[in-house]
Amino acid sequence: MPPATVEVTNAVVRRLVRDQRPDLGDCPIARVANGWDNATFRLGDGLAVRLPRRAEAVSLILHEQRYLPDIARRSPVAVPVPVHAGRPTSDFPWPWSIERWVPGAAAADVGPAGRGPAADMWVGLSRGSGERLPTSLVGAAGWGAVRVWRSCWRVLYSTAVSG
Structure with missing residues (x-):
């Protein structure tokens, strides 16, 4: 850090x-x-x-x-x-x-098996907005009470801003 x-x-x-x-x-x-x-x-x-x-x-x-x-x-x-x-x-x-x-918990603290549902959520959000989310974001996310946004906003923002 x-x-x-x-x-x-x-x-x-x-x-x-x-x-x-x-x-x-x-x-x-x-x-x-x-x-x-x-x-x-x-x-x-x-x-x-x-x-x-x-x-x-x-x-x-x-x-x-x-x-x-x-x-x-x-x-x-x-x-x-x-x-x-x-x-x-x-x-x-x-x-x-x-x-x-x-x-909730930090997404980084959730094992890979617990991250799968979040990938579907992010893909759904992406499709609904017309924005494409990078694979690296989808693979890093967590679900539910997992604080998915803490680990992936930087990628989401740069995607939204750069178009």
């Missing part, structure tokens, strides 16, 4: 939330993931905060904000739809999101 350009702490997340969503400012905050591109924090019981860890990931957050609402309308599984598009501040230099919390 590459090093973070910006280290995101609970204190930074608390300041961002209090500044831009004061109605959520007193919700408990806990880091739940520190991935290749983004840090994810649980915000209360029903929300998550996602922030890019490095400049290369900023476009991923912007793509989530743009595409996830439409994907959620077509998806048979829960999708973490953004409920707030965070703005850069002196505490944090890039866009960030507050989104619905979707419980």
Whole structure:
């Protein structure tokens, strides 16, 4: 995993939330993931905060904000739809999101045998939208409570954006 350009702490997340969503400012905050591109924090019981860890990931957050609402309308599984598009501040230099919390396991933690139904789901979504999904995306997905989007949005976004 590459090093973070910006280290995101609970204190930074608390300041961002209090500044831009004061109605959520007193919700408990806990880091739940520190991935290749983004840090994810649980915000209360029903929300998550996602922030890019490095400049290369900023476009991923912007793509989530743009595409996830439409994907959620077509998806048979829960999708973490953004409920707030965070703005850069002196505490944090890039866009960030507050989104619905979707419980489940990371797709990478699900064995190959458990991923098959998701391939059918992604193919169905692809056919319904007129977009083609790459084989690498379909092969990497999980199903149901598996948080399929965490492992495959980068590929889906680049496919949707590049046409």
